[in-house]
Amino acid sequence: MVFFFQNLINALQWGSFYALIALGYSMVYGILMLFNFAHGDIFMVGAYIGFGVATGVTALASLGAIVLPNWLILVLTIIISMFLTSFVGILVERLGYRPLREAPRASAAITGLMIGIILETGNLALLGARRVRFPSLIESTTYNIGGVYVTNKKIMIVGVSLMLMLALHQFVRRSKYGMAMRAMAFDHVVLPLMGVSINTIAAMTFAIGSALAAAAGILFGIAYPVLDPYMGIVFGWKAFVAAILGGRGSILGATLAGFLLGFIEIFVAMIFPSTLRDFIAYSIILLILTFRPHGFFGEPYSARLRL
Amino acid sequence: MLLSVENLRVSYDRIRALHNISFSIDEGEIVCIIGANGAGKSTTLRAVSRLVPVEAGTKMTFMGKDLLEYPADKVVSKLGISHVPEGRRLFGNLTIMENLKLACFARNDRDEIQEDLKRIFMIFPRLEERKAQKAGTLSGGEQQMLAIGRAFMSGRKIMLLDEPSMGLAPLLMLSVFDALKELNQEGTTILLVEQNARMALQFAQRGYVLESGNLVLEGSSKELVDNPEVKNAYLGG
Numbered sequence: 308m309v310f311f312f313q314n315l316i317n318a319l320q321w322g323s324f325y326a327l328i329a330l331g332y333s334m335v336y337g338i339l340m341l342f343n344f345a346h347g348d349i350f351m352v353g354a355y356i357g358f359g360v361a362t363g364v365t366a367l368a369s370l371g372a373i374v375l376p377n378w379l380i381l382v383l384t385i386i387i388s389m390f391l392t393s394f395v396g397i398l399v400e401r402l403g404y405r406p407l408r409e410a411p412r413a414s415a416a417i418t419g420l421m422i423g424i425i426l427e428t429g430n431l432a433l434l435g436a437r438r439v440r441f442p443s444l445i446e447s448t449t450y451n452i453g454g455v456y457v458t459n460k461k462i463m464i465v466g467v468s469l470m471l472m473l474a475l476h477q478f479v480r481r482s483k484y485g486m487a488m489r490a491m492a493f494d495h496v497v498l499p500l501m502g503v504s505i506n507t508i509a510a511m512t513f514a515i516g517s518a519l520a521a522a523a524g525i526l527f528g529i530a531y532p533v534l535d536p537y538m539g540i541v542f543g544w545k546a547f548v549a550a551i552l553g554g555r556g557s558i559l560g561a562t563l564a565g566f567l568l569g570f571i572e573i574f575v576a577m578i579f580p581s582t583l584r585d586f587i588a589y590s591i592i593l594l595i596l597t598f599r600p601h602g603f604f605g606e607p608y609s610a611r612l613r614l
Numbered sequence: 615m616l617l618s619v620e621n622l623r624v625s626y627d628r629i630r631a632l633h634n635i636s637f638s639i640d641e642g643e644i645v646c647i648i649g650a651n652g653a654g655k656s657t658t659l660r661a662v663s664r665l666v667p668v669e670a671g672t673k674m675t676f677m678g679k680d681l682l683e684y685p686a687d688k689v690v691s692k693l694g695i696s697h698v699p700e701g702r703r704l705f706g707n708l709t710i711m712e713n714l715k716l717a718c719f720a721r722n723d724r725d726e727i728q729e730d731l732k733r734i735f736m737i738f739p740r741l742e743e744r745k746a747q748k749a750g751t752l753s754g755g756e757q758q759m760l761a762i763g764r765a766f767m768s769g770r771k772i773m774l775l776d777e778p779s780m781g782l783a784p785l786l787m788l789s790v791f792d793a794l795k796e797l798n799q800e801g802t803t804i805l806l807v808e809q810n811a812r813m814a815l816q817f818a819q820r821g822y823v824l825e826s827g828n829l830v831l832e833g834s835s836k837e838l839v840d841n842p843e844v845k846n847a848y849l850g851g
């Protein structure tokens with residue numbers, strides 16, 4: 308039982324990473340009918356931006372230029388990095404996808420792959436091949452709760468992720484821009500007739516997805532403090548799986564599927580040798596998809612998307 | 615002159631849908647364009663609301679401003695041109711209230727928005743009764759009411775209406791046209807396209823006849839109703 312709870316906590320942590328990244332995939336897919344295959348690399352860029360911001364803020368604090376408690380450094384790092392990374396997303400949309408909005412979907416898909424490669428190799432060119440160490444922003448403390456060891460970092464990671472997911476949910480349900488996003492997912496052709504600019508909503512969708520990926524990148528950096536330019540590839544693919552499994556454009560779906568992936572991976576590794584982890588885990592997911600080909604949920608959309 | 619269109623040409627994938635049409639509308643008028651299936655009626659409205667690109671040589675002005683300088687969303691929010699598109703195209707995943715609020719996306723005159731909502735609910739009480747219902751679950755008639763209400767909220771210098779009578783029972787159709795007449799009396803100019811020529815010519819003061827991408831006739835509704843060709847082709851003899 309203790310063993311189970313121990314793994315449950317790990318699964319929640321991994322699920323948080325997958326779910327946060329999957330949300331960006333899912334929103335772009337739902338609203339723009341587009342697979343943004345560069346999204347995993349935006350997670351990587353977000354982690355590096357987080358690294359830069361964290362290093363900068365820590366340096367300022369240690370110089371005595373500003374006096375900040377550790378938790379505030381962490382919060383600032385997350386907020387500033389999310390903000391900066393959202394512009395990376397906006398840029399990707401503006402330069403990569405917008406010119407191809409009327410092009411065949413396959414062209415848009417390879418655009419994503421190419422942008423991904425450009426981001427990876429751009430990072431290599433900029434920082435060289437060495438791996439960088441993410442600064443440890445919080446002192447690690449371990450609590451023993453009835454034999455289950457929980458670190459404050461894990462609690463923080465899962466807590467921050469859940470908070471972001473809830474905030475996104477509220478934004479999409481309640482705000483005016485969220486309403487426009489849902490409308491665009493349903494029928495983007497006539498949305499301009501409501502006085503809404505498609506370009507604004509598209510940019511906003513990319514900005515939010517990228518900001519969430521940046522949050523995932525920083526949280527990952529806190530848990531596993533070594534970054535490398537290719538760290539986004541596997542995460543990207545797995546989050547993509549979660550996004551599709553969750554159902555087209557569904558926030559709840561992407562979140563649940565992200566956590567499900569975390570659970571399956573961790574619990575498979577609990578029983579089987581870890582080299583078999585992904586082999587078995589993704590066979591299970593393939594099986595789930597066979598029974599639910601449309602995923603768990605899925606926002607409805609208009610049957611006719613032409614004029 | 616409120617809206618003036620000159621030498622309008624539109625093609626879809628290199629097939630020309632509108633050859634070279636010119637027409638104009640004065641403030642406060644109700645004007646209709648009638649024509650058979652595929653004549654280009656919907657395309658004409660889409661060109662005015664900038665949903666489809668027009669070919670070089672086309673001139674369109676609205677209140678003296680060059681329409682071609684405005685993208686589709688600004689045509690609505692800056693010029694007050696609203697468009698009820700063919701097939702209504704409501705956002706079925708949003709509620710009635712959300713559809714109406716979305717139409718005010720670019721407006722920030724809070725008090726007037728409330729007034730306008732009241733106005734719409736007065737004309738179509740059904741919409742208020744069902745305001746929390748998803749638009750996708752409405753009946754055809756209710757959808758048409760919401761489509762008109764939504765257009766009214768988005769801009770009302772001129773309303774472009776694509777077949778508002780489509781799919782409505784005769785009684786409901788009359789009440790929809792009554793509502794439109796009321797809006798017109800309050801100052802909204804109306805450009806209407808219809809296959810139902812009889813209804814359209816009863817409602818409008820003037821009309822144009824569109825035939826495979828060309829305007830072939832124009833005149834007051836009375837002239838058109840009495841025209842033998844129109845009688846034959848569009849009014850069932």
Ligand SMILES: Nc1ncnc2c1ncn2[C@@H]1O[C@H](COP(=O)(O)OP(=O)(O)OP(=O)(O)O)[C@@H](O)[C@H]1O
Nearest residue numbers: 613614626631650651652653654655656657658809
């Ligand atoms: N999205 C589109 N793509 C390609 N061709 C189109 C498209 N929409 C319309 N057309 C073509 O343009 C021409 C004019 O169509 P339009 O929809 O404007 O006619 P309409 O007068 O509104 O007809 P209806 O009364 O059937 O609605 C037709 O030949 C049609 O096939």
Ligand SMILES: [Mg+2]
Nearest residue numbers: 655656657700
């Ligand atoms: Mg039509």
